[in-house]
Structure formats: C-alpha cells, structure tokens
Amino acid sequence: MRSSLTPLGPPVSRDRIITCFPKWYTPEACLQLKEHFHGQVSVACQRRNTGTVGLRLSKVVVLGDLYVGKTSLIHRFCKNAFDRDYKATIGVDFEIERFEIAGIPYSLQIWDTAGQEKFKCIASAYYRGAQVIITAFDLSDMQTLEHTRQWLEDALRENEPGSCFVFLVGTKKDLLSGAACEQVEAEAVRLAKEMQAEYWSVSAKTGENVKAFFSRVASLAFEQSVLQDLERRSSARLQVGDGDLIRMEGSPTETQESKKASILGCC
Numbered sequence: 681m682r683s684s685l686t687p688l689g690p691p692v693s694r695d696r697i698i699t700c701f702p703k704w705y706t707p708e709a710c711l712q713l714k715e716h717f718h719g720q721v722s723v724a725c726q727r728r729n730t731g732t733v734g735l736r737l738s739k740v741v742v743l744g745d746l747y748v749g750k751t752s753l754i755h756r757f758c759k760n761a762f763d764r765d766y767k768a769t770i771g772v773d774f775e776i777e778r779f780e781i782a783g784i785p786y787s788l789q790i791w792d793t794a795g796q797e798k799f800k801c802i803a804s805a806y807y808r809g810a811q812v813i814i815t816a817f818d819l820s821d822m823q824t825l826e827h828t829r830q831w832l833e834d835a836l837r838e839n840e841p842g843s844c845f846v847f848l849v850g851t852k853k854d855l856l857s858g859a860a861c862e863q864v865e866a867e868a869v870r871l872a873k874e875m876q877a878e879y880w881s882v883s884a885k886t887g888e889n890v891k892a893f894f895s896r897v898a899s900l901a902f903e904q905s906v907l908q909d910l911e912r913r914s915s916a917r918l919q920v921g922d923g924d925l926i927r928m929e930g931s932p933t934e935t936q937e938s939k940k941a942s943i944l945g946c947c
C-alpha cells in the first residue's frame with residue numbers, strides 16, 4: 681500500500697530537515713556504526729511507502745538527577761534558549777518537535793522529567809512506551825554519572841526488553857577544560873558500553889552538539905519506526921502459504937486494538 685503523507689500544519693523549519701544519516705559522537709559508544717539509512721528505509725521513503733510513521737509521535741524520555749540540565753538541554757533544542765536560573769521541573773513536562781527525515785514528516789514527543797526524589801513516582805508513570813531513553817548526567821559532578829545506572833533501570837522496568845534506544849548524555853560541557861572533559865568522558869563511555877547506550881557530551885549553554893544529538897536521536901527512532909512498520913505490514917498482508925495457512929489483512933492484536941479504540945470513541 682502506498683501512502684501520500686502531507687505534513688500536518690506549517691512546514692518544518694529548515695534546521696529540522698534531515699537528509700543524511702547523522703553520525704555518532706564517538707565510535708567507542710554508539711548504537712549504530714553506519715553512515716546511511718538502511719536500504720529498505722531509503723527505498724520506502726523514496727516511494728513514500730512509510731505507512732503511518734509520519735503520523736505518529738515517537739516518545740523520548742529524559743531522565744537523571746536534579747540540576748543536571750535536562751530541561752536546559754530540551755529548551756536549547758526546542759526553543760534555542762538558555763536560562764541561567766534554576767527552576768526545578770515539577771513532575772513532568774513535554775515538547776513536541778517536528779522533523780522531516782528523508783522527505784517524510786516525523787515527530788518526537790520529548791518528555792522532560794523531574795530529578796527531585798519527591799517527584800519520582802509522578803515522573804516514572806510516564807516512562808512506559810518510550811522508544812528512546814536519554815539518561816543525563818552533569819560532566820562536572822561524577823556522582824550524577826553513577827546514578828544514571830539506577831535511572832536507566834527504573835525506565836527499562838516500564839518497557840519491553842530491547843524495545844528502547846538508550847543514550848547516555850554528559851551535560852554542561854562548557855564547564856570543563858578539554859583535558860578534564862576527556863577524563864570524565866572515558867569513564868562515561870565505559871558505563872555507556874555497559875548500558876548498551878550511545879554516548880554524547882553536550883552544552884545547553886553554548887548549544888554545542890545539541891542539534892547533532894537530537895538529529896541522531898530522531899533518525900535512529902525514525903529508521904526503527906519505518907522498519908517496524910514495513911515488518912508489521914508485510915506480516916499482515918494476505919498470505920497463502922505452502923499448506924492451507926491463510927492469514928487475513930490486519931493482525932489479531934491490531935483488530936482487537938482498533939475495536940477497543942472504536943469502543944472508546946478514539947479516532
């Protein structure tokens with residue numbers, strides 16, 4: 681089935697248009713060491729055969745200790761602004777960021793969670809259904825790096841095993857000298873490998889690596905969404921096998937889900 685998706689609302693801004701697969705920060709701790717979109721994904725995009733991918737929101741959750749700079753990172757990316765004053769996040773907040781990737785509209789829903797212990801149970805209710813988990817720590821505070829392991833564990837518990845891309849992000853890069861940064865990075869890369877996460881160092885203050893980081897997040901999530909959609913549609917297609925197996929359009933779960941949705945009056 682071909683779809684001709686037209687983006688909803690105004691066109692995406694030029695700096696949200698991604699045509700080439702963005703590169704990793706360091707090859708030592710990266711999720712994929714390749715420089716192009718998957719062949720099947722490129723073909724699907726050229727034919728505009730990406731199913732419902734362009735109409736869905738992919739969920740990204742940002743976690744980590746209080747004061748590490750989660751809100752600042754998201755604000756730098758979404759609003760291109762930086763606030764020196766600390767305003768603790770209460771519970772959760774989110775931003776929707778629209779992209780155009782390989783010609784296909786794509787959106788991330790970026791959830792900003794509170795690092796303060798007293799809000800943890802509110803925030804953790806939003807971990808479920810994440811396609812991307814970003815665990816953030818402050819490059820100038822090693823304790824916050826140690827705590828990322830626990831944050832990740834909490835988030836993974838709410839999601840299907842192997843279903844999320846994990847990123848480990850060191851913030852406030854501007855506060856460290858080159859040599860000091862390298863030292864912390866070496867430790868962070870080691871932990872990232874253990875977590876099976878991709879590592880990035882960023883600064884919300886100067887904006888260093890912020891756009892490149894979110895472009896990478898969006899592209900990996902987009903590629904996975906397209907591949908999953910292709911897979912889902914190919915297994916749902918009418919199949920007449922060697923024996924007398926006949927599978928009908930739409931998987932059983934899909935049919936049940938659409939029934940549920942109509943009972944609930946969803947569109």
Ligand SMILES: Nc1nc2c(ncn2[C@@H]2O[C@H](COP(=O)(O)OP(=O)(O)OP(=O)(O)O)[C@@H](O)[C@H]2O)c(=O)[nH]1
Nearest residue numbers: 746747748749750751752764769795852883884885
């Ligand atoms: N120098 C510098 N300061 C930063 C950077 N990012 C954040 N900050 C400062 O660090 C403080 C905390 O930043 P927030 O973004 O509010 O931290 P948070 O992780 O969202 O904190 P909670 O919402 O309490 O979990 C603020 O005073 C920011 O201005 C950065 O890249 N460089």
Ligand SMILES: [Mg+2]
Nearest residue numbers: 750751768769
């Ligand atoms: Mg915050």
